[in-house]
Amino acid sequence: MCLAIPGKIISIDSQQEEVFRNGKVSFGGIIRQVNLSMVPDVKEGEYVLVHVGVAITKVDEKEAMQTLEYLKQMGEMDELDTSETKEKTQSDN
């Protein structure tokens, strides 16, 4: 039930009151009306995470990339580790 999926903001409707602010969000081409009151600073073209019709956060695109690179970064750290300790251990991990 905590399922939430990312979608791209297509348009933001203007509303008098912040709690009613909504917009159109595309989920891989399927477009739905989503409440945007909890992501006050989002703009069209940005991605939000949507749960039961409400956007609950903006996607941090930089972090999204870094998550995918995590192992690579870890690998580099391993190499640093091994080169530093090469004399003491022969382990290549």
Added chain:
Amino acid sequence: MKFLTEYRDPELVQEYLKKIHRITTRPWTLMEICGGQTHSLVKNGILDMLPEKITMVHGPGCPVCVTSLSVIDEAIYLAEQSGVIFCSFGDMLRVPGSTKSLLEVKAAGADIRILYSPLEAVELAKANPDKEVVFFAVGFETTAPANALSVVHAAKSGVFNYSILASHVLVPPAMEAILSDDENVIDAFLAAGHVCTIMGMEEYYPVAEKYKIPIVITGFEPVDLLQGILMAVQQLEKGEFKVENQYTRYVQREGNIVAMKTIFEVFEKGDRIWRGIGSIPNSGYEVNDQYKLYNARLKFNLNLPVAEENAACISGDIMKGLKKPKQCPNFGTACKPEHPLGAPMVSSEGACAAYYHYSSSTGRKEVIT
């Protein structure tokens, strides 16, 4: 789809599995909190590919599973009142109450609607001024802002024929209940990513410190889960117990301030009975005094007797990580998705249903390390 499919990359999954196999030297038991995570682990066959030394147990993060029998009975009572349109997320309909389920009540003619969002229920109330619209507001911290927002929308729009039956549950008190159980077997937690999107990380530091347990806030896709497992096992192997965040693309340390404000505008904390586990202090949200006009319990004077749980269902032991679904004598025999004895067999996020639908049960597959 962007920000989704990349985290299912089979090659990356294999890389993670290799790394986890390489660093695991001792037996560890990890609990993923959220039923969505359980579903993803089982469906993607990850449980079968982890090192044998790693045991994943499946936590209480499935609202369908932990909503108490008494609350289901309350929902059924409300749905049966004439002039009521009872609205719910779909998964709650098949959960057995004391004598029947919402689905059976619907089949008998009650006006029960399955909605995607609580905000739709407010619109329904506007369109049906001669009816009382009640929304079954279940869920964890992830869902609480949307449910609270529906009440704010109703109040601001002058809609008075709307109310909610609130049965919100909270993760950190449940973690503490599990950890303080004498039989506790859990070495590390994968905390529920979307819950932390709302609430942030702060609540978890005291838990990690007090119980000396690693807590890794983790997402739902295979790469997320494996990265979370890797981070937790690294901590365990080094003897650390930190709060770490794997789900950085959606979780910030301070959470979503606007969402939290919305929650506390409408709800207050209170004790809550968890199905199979029992009452946990301060583990739920109830509508506060200011919005009492929108509290279905008060509006309809609900005062039903506390219902006895079905003793044949061992869901409590499963959600505390003490037993696996297949250790339940009723699994797949007396209890199946078509005729569930307990709630974890109903929703696919329930551990029993996840095992029933997906698990190969033939043991672990080889991972070449």
